[in-house]
Amino acid sequence: AAGVIQSPRHLIKEKRETATLKCYPIPRHDTVYWYQQGPGQDPQFLISFYEKMQSDKGSIPDRFSAQQFSDYHSELNMSSLELGDSALYFCASSLKINPSYNEQFFGPGTRLTVL
Amino acid sequence: ELKVEQNPLFLSMQEGKNYTIYCNYSTTSDRLYWYRQDPGKSLESLFVLLSNGAVKQEGRLMASLDTKARLSTLHITAAVHDLSATYFCAVDRNSGGSNYKLTFGKGTLLTVNP
Numbered sequence: 001a002a003g004v005i006q007s008p009r010h011l012i013k014e015k016r017e018t019a020t021l022k023c024y025p026i027p028r029h030d031t032v033y034w035y036q037q038g039p040g041q042d043p044q045f046l047i048s049f050y051e052k053m054q055s056d057k058g059s060i061p062d063r064f065s066a067q068q069f070s071d072y073h074s075e076l077n078m079s080s081l082e083l084g085d086s087a088l089y090f091c092a093s094s095l096k097i098n099p100s101y102n103e104q105f106f107g108p109g110t111r112l113t114v115l
Numbered sequence: 116e117l118k119v120e121q122n123p124l125f126l127s128m129q130e131g132k133n134y135t136i137y138c139n140y141s142t143t144s145d146r147l148y149w150y151r152q153d154p155g156k157s158l159e160s161l162f163v164l165l166s167n168g169a170v171k172q173e174g175r176l177m178a179s180l181d182t183k184a185r186l187s188t189l190h191i192t193a194a195v196h197d198l199s200a201t202y203f204c205a206v207d208r209n210s211g212g213s214n215y216k217l218t219f220g221k222g223t224l225l226t227v228n229p
Binding site for chain 1: 146148150155156157158159160163203207215216217218219220221222
């Protein structure tokens, strides 16, 4: 079965540079979530989109922005990178078919290292 | 603010032994999830618990949910080395509209020794 695809899988940037992370949800899934997981930490919710509209925002820095496109893929744009942005970034997708069931399926993650 | 607490955070077990990981959450929630994560890898869904009294089993792992106590348990039976990983519980909550963001516990790092 098709899974969530993320690219790139690894990314190395210098401080103050910009980075763009891409996420391709499972086909027919209409909701995308972004999470950040620092070393030894639990994943933290950043932002989510439903049907191409932002649906919720978590602890996402103002330097970050994201959007979901017409083909449902999503991009997380990160500017003025800081050392503390080094983390695993996960994208998850789900299908809002029934409010009583909303399992999120996670992609393999993008490991961002800021030097 | 929804809080999710797991314990223990670190668990070292011998093969063949049983143990339980606990997950408490602070407010009414819609669903509870258990995930497994190997180092540097993605989050693998283990169980989705949807209602009070729900019990699910897969191999040597069994998860249960008590919504009245706001408690879920992940029980490990006769542990084997392949179960070594970090286990997260997570709770989702409708934060308005169609959104169900996950709030995770800190994770339990399980090491199974021969």
